[in-house]
Amino acid sequence: MSDTFMGYLRKDDKIGIRNHIAIIPSVFCSAKVAERIAYQVPGSVYFRHPVGCSQVGEDLEVTAKTLIAIGNNPNFAGVVVVGLGCERFSPYELANGIAPSKKMLETVVIQEEGDSLAAIQKGSRIAREMQQMASRQVRVEFPVSELMIGLNCGGSDMTSGLIANPALGHASDKLVNQGGSSILSEITELIGTEKILARRAVNEEVASEIMDTVRRTEDKLFKQTQQSSNKARTHLISTGNYDGGLSSVVEKSLGSMKKSGKAQFSGVIQYGHQPKSKGLFLLDSPGHDGEVSTGLVAAGAQIILFPTGRGTPTGFPGVPVIKITGNPKTYERMKENIDINAGEVLLGNRTLEQMGEEIYQEILEVASGKQMKAEILGHDEQFCITRLP
Known part of the structure; x- marks a missing residue:
């Protein structure tokens, strides 16, 4: 059941x-x-x-x-x-x-x-x-298969790929295994992992779409960095990521992909479109947190799951954003903004599987009405429509 x-x-x-x-x-x-x-x-x-x-x-x-x-x-x-x-x-x-x-x-x-x-x-x-x-409408019970979650992250540090993202991956797998939907995003932060992701595709057509999606983004970024006259502007990860212990975009990508767990990919969604079936999907999206979250909500996601190693207060209008950090110091510093302290794994108080179950149970509670801290504080910064050059 x-x-x-x-x-x-x-x-x-x-x-x-x-x-x-x-x-x-x-x-x-x-x-x-x-x-x-x-x-x-x-x-x-x-x-x-x-x-x-x-x-x-x-x-x-x-x-x-x-x-x-x-x-x-x-x-x-x-x-x-x-x-x-x-x-x-x-x-x-x-x-x-x-x-x-x-x-x-x-x-x-x-x-x-x-x-x-x-x-x-x-x-x-x-x-x-x-x-x-x-206000006259009342909540009624539905199976978890009616949920669609969006996977996004921001302000990553070394704990993101080691703890918060893989714990979220456990939660995503549990949702998808019961017929729900989950959407991995941020193509700019998946560069170098396209072959790994493609091996998880349901068929060759989806595998090819995954490869093409990541390669198009990589080609676009290559052209943009070659055209820049300021070498400091060509880095593909932020100074905050470097300060948090990440060494390269590939290292960041290997951690970022873990948000999607181990489920098979059912397809690739174009920005501004909705999937026609259920399962795990890849959203063809940029790397800007706001543009990504907007694309996820446009795809139909009712909840956004947002790991953040360095910490961020941002939220989305009308859609709860569950903030997760794998860094216990970040949680202590930003308790009023972070919802889940996955840093308990780093401290040895939880296993990744236990933390994944905790995140999954939080998804069910939020879906049933529990408010997240970004909602309570009125944060709505993540709405941002992508612009094409």
């Missing part, structure tokens, strides 16, 4: 673990209005971004797909789209893309309302009504 959690059933049969109202601007020009609407309606979250206009081609397409996918994430019971009225990515296109989810949905356009004050007044009223409706 599989494990269960308590979640919210949506009209499109997806399962949410939070019940927020999302306030999504279609363009940066309407971001402040969206923020003011969210500020007046507790239980709502907003998505500030700097795009939506003066973009062309695939760059604009990625923005459109990502914003639509964020609106479709099942953690949101309703969405208020806020537009200016003359942007290239129309607020009505955004709303139409979210409409198939059958969730509560309204559009507010500043130029049509007359001014920002009128738009704020209308949007706030709509969001309040949605929040009132959402």
